[in-house]
Amino acid sequence: MSATPGRADARPDLPDNPPTPPVPPAPPPRPAPLAGNPRDSVRAALLIGACIGAVWLAGTALHAPPALIWAAALVLSTVCCWAVGVLPEPTATLLFFLCAVVFHIAPPTVVFSGFTSTAWWLMFGGAVTGVALRNTGLALRLADIIFHKRVGTYPQVIATVAGSAVGLAFLMPSTTGRVLLLMPIVLALSDRLGFAPGSNGRIGMVMTVALASYMPPTTILPANIPNSVLLGAANSLYHINLSYGSYLLLHFPVLGALKTVVLIWMICKLFPEKGPMAPQPATVRTAMGAQERVLAVILALAVAGFATDAWHGISPAWISLAACIICLLPGVGLVPPKALAEQVHLVPLIYVAGFLGLGAVVESTGLGSAISAGLLQVLPLAPGQTAANVGTIGAMGAVLGLLSTLPALPAVLTPLARDLATATGLPLESVLMLQVPVFSTVFFPYQSPPIVIAMQLGGVGLRHGTRLCLAMAAVTLVVLLPLDYVWWKLLGYLP
Template structure:
């Protein structure tokens, strides 16, 4: 949708919201209009996502539709501090050219186009464990694969060029939805669950439930589909080059990331939140004398994702506090005869609802709106709260349109990939993952005792 039209629609929704407040409409009505406006602005990016979050906060605080502690709950969430840690760590990794140093070593004596596609997807997956920002990973890898395509002589009309770029972007983003520290929707789910239900999702339990089927499944499907849709001459020849030796700072960063990852994966054992582990790593990088990043660099970070995460968590808290979430699910509950459905069918309905929501908004909007519904969902389905909370995760991983995940859209646009070419892969992935990965994920969750 052109920005002029989306801004006009947003302006109309804003006028309706102001009129509802001025005319003394029920607070629930005004909150519903504001929630729709906020979700619409995030879906269309008519204005920057962080500005939408600030508009949301300002509207709530000026009108008094929600208590201050509810409206600003996102800033108290552990998840937003994990986003801050991700901003710092991404800056450190980029400043010391860790991506280039690692990528050159992984290429080695590569001589096969299929091996190249699997390698870039594996690199994105590996970086998902180390860099807590999908946008950071994409912006780190995109210039590297762009230069690599030129080094390999992949012309503009060579299918292998688009295949390389699509595998890079999707490989760095999609499987990472199963790693709680690695993408914004995961963090919004983590923060909203804590703010609304006082339920802290640990790194280890989230990984154990989602990565074996959804994460690895996405990792296997994406390169397979890319190689099927973008074939070409198998043999490639890389110009001979010798990677520069690791610098002292790069070694320090590698050690820091390894320690951070070790603490993240064992958080259930030592009880330290993954947010505080990430924050410790970020503060260490900023300390004078460490030499990884000047302390004054904190003022130059892009805090847009930080405000966006706080706004998403705040929206979830307001929807829950106002009773709007329970009201919305009540309408679904009145139409769908859940009492006569089996648990696998209930799971499919919940996931389908979340996926439908994702097609008209963006992926980060799913946990912002869906998490407040989890309590009502659990009650109507006779499920444990965790089952209702975590049934939305497949909707993060299984999607078919680039606009739904801003890092995917940004990466493909930066690399000049036609969206129609990328959607050839993504829509096929959507169908296969829905029919295969989603049922397997339910069975795996049932085996772990998460889903009934």
């Protein structure tokens, strides 16, 4: 047999095309990077341990019951985690829920009462209608109507947002409702102005809605929850009816109108946007579509229901929930199920439930009453020292406000009003009214759930909110409260 030409060394027992070597398996996918820094968890553990140790030492020295000590340790640890930001907000909130239930600090019905509160359902309903506002384009149209020819400069934008929030407080008695109505509109305007998420302009606009919806309206009856709680408690405990006109005259000029001006100035300083902005022409020139008209009717009816809740007795929360259900109805189509799942965020809902649950725990465990009674025994109150007495009562309220949410503050302070009036020699109505400067001054965002709701919906972090709240509190303490004291003296509320 002759050899194959050109293949003298070929072997007949091997195939012409040897097999391809096996491909090595692909390496497994790399795990996702860790969320956050592990050192944050260590810092959080150290902070919580320090809070527990401090409360335990103080409680033991004061011979407080162990149950009260553990309640105080939980409240202080949670508040510090929220204020400092060593843990993400939902993580700190869920940890509060777990510890409160596992260690029997309070019954589960109290711990989780935030999920059954009207404020939580008001937020949920407003979140759904906010999605409808964005999806239908009505938010952009309303932004055109409200802000057209009013956005020549950044301070003008902030002033318009603040004026809208304060003006709406005279018509809508729910702070959260105002936040949920204004936030989609303001975010739509922010997009039009080119303020990206995280920019100073967007942060400034969101924080304007947050603080202007709560701080100045504390001077308007019954625009906020603390106002309403004070109104009801004063009537039920002391048969004192706080009139709308006298309440407005006493509080609004300094803590309402002047504070709004200070807020506008402060936001422009802390979150500046340099350079003038050209007036924005209206971008929505077509007629309203069917979905926009339906949503406009729903919102108009909801706002009318909010404004007349004292007449018909239906909570704004259930009005908001009814509007939400209508938006979700098949055939109406304003919020499809997919948009409900993707655009209604769970984090702010958990966060708000935690704030409300914390206040309920403080009240149910008797922690707030115990702290108030203890402070009342050691405070330097004496008749005839008006300025010192006013400052002392304000400082006591500020301390209590740091341990719970501000809406719960009148429920704690009002029962002490008669004792405070006796100790100071001040009129009982004046002592009741002294609560307003306290719950209108916010040191940290967690003290006011509506502020937190606005920040969550606007995508603003706790650091920015804390920075602004502390700056506003400093100006309030140094400038506004002394002016308010002089105003009270002129009106005869203080001797």
